[in-house]
Amino acid sequence: MTSIELTAMMKKSPSTCHKALVTEYGRYVYAIVYNKLRGCGTIEDIEECVSDVFADIFMKCEFDLSYDNDIKYLIATIAKRKAIDSFRILMAKANYIIDTDDDDMRELVSDFNVDERVDRSELRRVLLEKIDELGEPDSTILIQKFYYNRNSMEIAQSVSMTSVAVRQRCARAIEKLRTKLMKIGMTA
């Protein structure tokens, strides 16, 4: 969807436009937010953040839509920034106060490690490649099972299979993935 299409929709009916945006980009925004908050937030936190993203997008549409290209990238940027904000808020909530004389103080160093970042980025790329090599629907089943934490029933609806078949394919696919990763010396 482009900004021109969006502007036209806004003129016609703002609420219809908002609804269309949520329907069109809901899954997209959800995936981005989920990627950031998966480790620290609940499903409710993620939904809250997604609604924050769309509220921001609606504000942009109402007052500041000077963006000419596909709004997908604008939405991705807003979603990512909002998700990082939420991540910080959630981490701050879970944080605790440490005395400067405390032994734990030495652990309060910056968590940004360049080497580790590069390593993780490379690992991520390799893992996704190996998952893709498994082909469909195995790759989707593995990602939805182990990354999105969906159960076999939900995955079965997504890939149009029975839940029993999903479980069998998942077991086989994970074995295949393990073999592939071992071949390249990747173990976990």
Added chain:
Amino acid sequence: MKNKNIFDILENAEYDSMERLIDKCPLISDEQLDKIYVMSEKKFKKEKKKLERTKKDNIIKMSENEVVYGVECSIRPVWLTTLSTAASIVLIAGIAIGSSLMIRRNNHYNIPDTPLPPAITASTIKSTETTNISTDRNGSSILTTFTTASGIKSSTDISVTETVKEIVTTDTPDSEFIKPFVGKWTYQISDTNDLNNEKTIVNIGIVDIRGDATYTYTDRSGNVSTGTIQKASEEIGGAELFKLVFSGDSFVSSESYVFHSAYYTDIKPDELHFGNGYAARIVRGELNIYYQNNIADWKTSYKNYLKAIRESSDYTSQLMWDLCDLDNDGTPELLISNGEYHAARVNYYHYYEPDGTIMFGCDSDGMIVDFGDYGEIMSCKEEGLIGWSNTHMGYNYTIMYKFTDRGLVKLQSTINNLGNVSYEEAEYKVNDESVSKDEYDKFFELFNSKNWIYTGRRYSFDDLSALN
């Protein structure tokens, strides 16, 4: 292989990896999307309103030398000037007339109804003869001289000066000073320290002052006490006050204070005030007749008294009252309970039929006493008994009084400390003397055998309907 662990590295993915993960993201149900839409719309409207409000607040932005266009011209009606002028004149005239009326009213000097007795009583007391120096409202001293040889106040010389230090003394026999005060007086007290409020006044007894400077005091219970009277003056703040000093402990206030000195002022020759305020006095003449003629029934007397307490500064929301015929004489006693805490006591009041006033409940020694705990007492009216019983800080106690012709007499009290020590070490007391367990049980069972009812806190001071 820990499957989930290795998938955790997919978090915080870069754009390329993210694209792949988005592709494989499970479908989001319509319900979930609707929920997200509703939440988003709500937040959007809130933000929009906030933004519009901010814009509205900052809507007028001007810098120097900017010209404003389109300003609406306002025409002031001609009649408005006339109207406001007239209103101002009326207002000024009103203030002037009001002020003059107030000044005129205040020009009449009113002699105070009752000069305040001295606030400080702990000063040197020396016996003098016939001179009284009092202080008026303005702080000036008033010198009053009695020619007591004739027995009446024959001449009064009042001189108002800044300071009067000379005290005129006349040689007269010792008992001459009493002659102006000879006669029957009524002893009155006010539980709320407000003798100006007739509703709070309680007649306690009759004082007969004789010419030989002796007196006889008869209280409501018929107890008679006698004593002598001396004249004294008290120097307070450079002024000297005349007073009569009564021997003995006849005059007791509602707070169980004993009064000895009654102060005299010229302005109210028929009143002698005890103490520092309006708590107690003796009166004679018209004042006495007035109170005797205003006899009310017990309900009206109790109601007036409760109303007076309700309006006084002594009232607290914890106070409650009750009616109970404690002495089984057909007229209920008025009970006033101080609260619900452990030390909260109950005062009781009798209705005194001859003059329709009420009197404090006293023990056989004529002392005003309070009873009970937690704001209640136990009554056994068949036998004319009151008592109370409780366990506090490990001590279990009972106390029992009986109404007799001599007043309220203590029958017995029991106490044990079973809550603090073992059964073998427990100490039992009856009437404050240690006794055996068997002896104690005998008295304790006697107390428990009575047909007690709890009383003291049935009505609030806002509910006097029981006295209608």
